[in-house]
Amino acid sequence: MSERAQSDIRALRARYPVAQSALLPALLRAQEELGWVPPEALAEVARLLDLPVEVVAEVASFYTLIFTEPVGRHVVQLCTNVSCLLSGAEEVRRRVEERLGIRAGQTTPDGRVTLLAVECLAACDEAPCAIVDEQRYGPLTPEAAVRLVEELP
Template sequence: MSYFNATMTARARQLVSLYPEPRSALVPLCHLAQEQDGWLTPEAMEEIAELVGVTPAEVRGTATFYDMLHTEPVGRYVVAVCTNIACLLDGAIELLAHAQERLGIPVGATTPDGLFTLEEAECLADCDHPPCVQVNHRFVRTTTAEAFDRLVEELAAGGHAENIPTHGTLVRVRRSGGLRVDPGQIARERAAQEGSG
């Protein structure tokens, strides 16, 4: 069984090695799977389960708790419009309505060409630039309907690749090394885990 490709497998092993308990790598591994495929496929959940020592059902049960982890396919660009309080005060409901019209889909749906998924977001912590819009979790600061339309056109034409990687790629900076604390300490941690587990 090999779900992750060669590069991803090496990164997956590194992720597991960073934690005293392998299960801590579960969410980071889900992000990694989404980087490979854009969403969390059943095959991905099976391999993640094996990597961290739980059942595939536990991976699914955990993943479905989190908004960013998708167990169904999503578009190349996940567009999130915040409508929480600060954005609400600045026309967020109207911008979200416009986004639905422009993309021709309701909240939660994906355009037939597989390019865009639209989400209504909770506060994204950029409240001095309302209404807040993210594409693939990058702040785009398009606060008007016109700016939104322009962004959609540019994305559809393949623009913004530098700043907005396709959905699933969250962190492009690789951790450059492993852990450097002496291995004895790690052994003590694992022993303490077993002692209290």
């Protein structure tokens, strides 16, 4: 990570009385710079916050908004929780996979889009829903979901 990102993470740490409270914003800052959070960045965040790397890795792997593997320029997260499934999420996923030519968990060959099936986006009132590049959409029809991915630059 750059010195600027490290400085930002140290400043985050100073804002919280408990180091672990700064962990999620620190991981997001690392991801903002790198596009994802590789093992080296997990270790660097752990060092900067004086936390065990295992704790940092556990938090990073828990949240779907933290990417611990490389992702495309755009990330499409489709909810697979019960409310979304009962509202048509399987058909939304199937149609988006078909349009992109990939399965959930994959990135298009050109690196443009990563498609992820995630457990819950906390938007049951908008089921079926998705997050595309940090913006939530829902309720989605299969056609609307396909349009969303087609309109990505």
